Each structure stands twice: as C-alpha cells, then as structure tokens.
Amino acid sequence: MDMKVADRGVTMSGHETGQPVTRNEQANHELSIRVRDLNLWYGETQALKNINIDVFQKDITALIGPSGCGKSTFLRCLNRMNDLIPSVKLEGLIEMDGRNVNEVKMDEVALRRRVGMVFQKPNPFPKSIFENVAYAPRMHDLVSRKADQDELVEQALRDAGLWNEVKDKLHEPGTSLSGGQQQRLCIARAIAVQPDVILMDEPTSALDPISTATIEDLMDKLKQQFTIITVTHNMQQAARVADYTAFFHLGEIVEYNDTKTMFANPHTKKAEDYITGRYG
C-alpha cells in the first residue's frame, strides 16, 4: 500500500490509517537521495521492506524507531557499507545525482567519497589527530602540498569545533582524546573530504549529555554545508536537531514527516505510540 506523491515524490506508507502520509513541500530544497522500493534481506530474513523516501539537501533527516527496525541497515545502504556483509541481498533503487548507487558500474569507493559516515562508537584511526583528518583527503588526492594539507586539517577541525582543543597536540594519538572529542574528530575526518552527505549512526549514544549537546550544536552548523542523515534512539534529540523524521518499524517506514508535525501531531497510531513512549 505504498503510495507516491507526485513530483517531489515524497512517499509515505500510511499503514496504520490507510492514508498517504505527506510531508510539507519544500520548494527551496533540492533532492539529495531518492529511494524507491528498497528491499533488503540478511540471508532469508527480510530487514527492509518497500522503503520509499526522499532526502533533501542541507537538511537533517532523523531515522527513529525501536531496536531492530532496520534504520541502521537502511543508513548503511546509502554508502553501501552493507556490501561488507556477504549475506546481504538488496533490491530497489537508491538514486543520488541521477545515478543508482547500487548499479554495477558505481564504484563504492567513489560513493563513500561523497557520502561520509560517522559511527556509533567513536572510531578514530590509531594514528595522530592530524593523520586522522589528513589521511582521507591525501588518499583521494584532494591535497598534495604540505601547506594545503595543514590548512585543510585546520579547517576541518574548526568546522568540527575541535580546533581550539587540539591545536597544540595535533601529533598525539587520536585515541588520547575524550569520547566526545573523539567523535568530533571522526566528524572532522568525515567532512575533510567535502562529502555531499554525512551519515551518522547514533553518533551520541556512547557520549555523556554535555558532549551530546556539543555534537547536536555541531550538526546544526554542519547542515549549512552538508546533508545529514542521522539514526537516533533519543527522541528528544530527533525533535531538537532534525528537520525531517522518518519512523521505522519492523523494516518499514511507517511515517515520514517534518519533525514538528511528527512530534506534535503524528499521522499514524504506531508513530504516536512510539513517540509517546508506549513501546520501543
């Protein structure tokens, strides 16, 4: 019972009500990622069912839902991290820049250059803070001269709000930082290659409330430059930072709406129950 809304193609599956769930049109927003009829299996188990969603540029889109609902799996489809799991089988369209990211000709390395990722547990490389940021741009030949490299590292660390804390110890190991700083280092690492999209998989779930607040502020700044898609278990976080929120349940998107509507006036019973804490 999936339905597509014309043109801007915002799609919704209103399983609870039988009504198509619409999202407010955003005339000034460009489409970033278009997903159509995406199905995914881990071996015999279907983890994603008929996912249809449009993600818009320079927005923060939050994916919420109970554990095991497929939101992280979906996130990892967007930069093809699921390729690393041999048993995964995937059908459907994920379109970015007019190209299906799953087509054979699409190089997953090229895709990941444009779609960066921040993981649940801060995972800086076991290298210096400087190297953590400089490694990827150098690998992708974005910088060659040493001076450019220094400048790029500084810019990325500034954008990640970490520069003032680490400028005097750039050559210490990245893992010597605190958890929140490590996560911001990971964000600096992701933005250093100037991607279009940044995927965040529960970026604050391993952090204390103060570090979480710092990261949330940072996300708000970063959306000036990047499209951000974040998975979160924290309902308040989705409400605070996200422009749009998609509610996943049992591998389906039950409701996709702008965040205000989603939290104030959800169109589906399931989403309402989840948001108000009846289950999850």
Add this chain to the structure above:
Amino acid sequence: MRQSFDEISAQLKGRHRKSARLKWMSMGALGLAGLFLVFFFTDMLIKGLPAFQQAQIQVQVDYNEMAQELPLAAVEEEMRPLVSRGYLRLIPGRMEKNPDLLGTTRMEWVLADGQVDQYLKGHHSNLSGSEQSVVDELADNGRAELKFNTTFFTRGDSKMPELAGIASAAMGTVMTLLVTLVVAFPIGVMTAVYLEEFAPDNRFTQIIEININNLAAIPSILFGLLGLAIFINFFGVPRSSPLVGGLTLALMTLPVIIISTRTALRSVPEDIRHAAFGVGCSRWQVVRDHVLPVSMPGIMTGSIIGLAQAMGETAPLIIVGMVAFIPDVSATVTEAATVLPAQIFTWAGEPDRAFTEKTAGGILVLLTILITLNATAVVLRKKFERRW
C-alpha cells in the same frame, strides 16, 4: 531449611580439602618441570662450558729449513705429540709469507693437541704415561694453560677436536634462515591477508584453511622429502646448500606464519576497518594503511617464533644433505653448508670423547641464539604494541 554456619562449614571441609589437594598437585607439576629445566641447563653448562676453553702450551719453535718440508721438525721431539697437528701444518705457510722467520727460534704459545686439552681438564685422555708427565711438568712451570677458545668461534668443523668450531655452521644457519625469511615471510603474510581480508567465506577457502592448519602439524621430516623432490630433483637446486635448506624450512615455516598472521589480523577491531571503508578506502588501502600497521607486532612475533622453530630443525635438513662435514665457512647460498643443530648432531656422533664438550658447547650457543630471538619477539611486541 536453615543451616547454621557450623553445619555449612562441616559440609565444606571435603570441598576445601579437594581444592587444596589440586593446588598442591599443580604446584608439584610446576616444580617438577622447573627441576627438569634446571637439571638440563646445569648439565649443559657443566658439559659445555669447558668447550669455550682450550689448552695451549708454550714450546720452542725452531724455524729451520727442514721445517719448511716437515713441520714436525720445528718442535722438540718430546713436544711433538703434544702440539696440535693443525698448528704445525701452518708453519710452512707462515715461513713463506714471512721469510725473516727462517733461522730464528722463538718461545710461542701454541694450540695443544686435543688429548692434552682433555688431560688438563681432568677427563680421560689417550696420552701415554711419559707424555702425561711432560704435560704435568709444563703445567707446573706455567707453560701449559687453558685459555679462551677463539678457534671454536672462528673455524669450521674439523676431525681434530682442538680445531673444530661452529663458525661454518653459524654462517650456514644465518644464510639458511635468511632464505627462509625472504621466501616465507612475504608469501605467508600475503596469504594470510588474502584469506582474512579478501577471500569470500566458502567451501574452497575453508578447505584451504583446514589444510594450512594440518600442514603446521605435519612431521618436519616430510618437508625434507618434499624439498628433496621439488627443489633438488625437479628444480636442480644444489644439494646441501643453504638455498635448498632455506626453501625447505620456508615450506615448514609458512603455515606457522600464515596462522599467526591471521590471528593478528583477526584481532584488529572491526571499527578500524569500518572507519577506513567509511572514508572511501579500497580494500587494499584498508589493509595497507590501517590493518597491517596495527597487526605488525603480532605478525613479527609469530614470524620470529616460526623462524626460531626452523632454526632448531634438523630432520628435514638431513634429507636435503645439510648434515655434513663442512670445514670451511661458505660464502654463497649455493655452496655446501651445514647449520648449528646439524653440526651438533654431527659432533654427537663423533667417537672421540673430546667432541662431547663441543656438542654441549654447540647446544649452549644454539640455545643462547634461540633465547635471544624469542626475547626479541617479546620486546618487539611490547615496544610496538599500540596503546590505542
């Protein structure tokens, strides 16, 4: 049903007794193992340390014309059986090199015959009664002494115990292990990287994995037969050479390196791989820039231990002809050579009792090198282990 503390304690007595008994038994086992070790080392030290000393005697050497033809003529008659024939043989050569020596007579410390050495060390010797009294007299006058045995470290094997040394075997070991390292390390590491990081998990790779594990458990002498068949008979590599020995030992060391490298790779956290894939690394970049640097200490430790194992190996080398009498230190990997354990094996089979201490001395040298290698492995692991 409530029990008082006393009732519970009474029931526990048997259990405590059992655990105490088990504790004493395991401590006993440990003690026994320690005792064996102490016994072994003491025995080796007592037997082997004398090998590092060799008897020298002070004799009058008369560089006359006759000595050019017949070196024995350079030494007084009663001293002749006491001086090493190996030393006497060198006299004409020295006179040729240095003509000024002709016609001079000098008192010199010269290497004594092996029997004199054994007699001075208080072991059984074949010296006759009169020879013994001459040696006694020399010793009383301070003209017969045990001095540090440089010959043992600078010369190759010899049929004369006083001239037998481990230099050729040590050189052979170095060259053989170099060949082993150069062949086995890259192949082993790359195999492990492929199996661990690239290969799909299917029936084929599982069979390969099982076979590699089995290879590590194969009796080493079979690797010797394999080396004989492949390297000597098929490829025509020279027999007895460090090249064929090294290749054979490489076959034997490969599974050890592969297994330890895989373990090291597997212990690298998945997080690091995900982070690297996430910034757009290709598989090879993930391995080269992130996984290998982190796992290097483990890989090196495993490889050093594999090499140490290969170094102590004798059986496969018997088959490819490296257990041989090699008096000269070989210079290239294609010349005939022997290795330390093979040298020990050769000496152990000598009928002359003077070789007993050489055998033990060789074992001490081999053990020292092995312990050094293993200690290096530990130090490397500690030093490069990252504190991430």
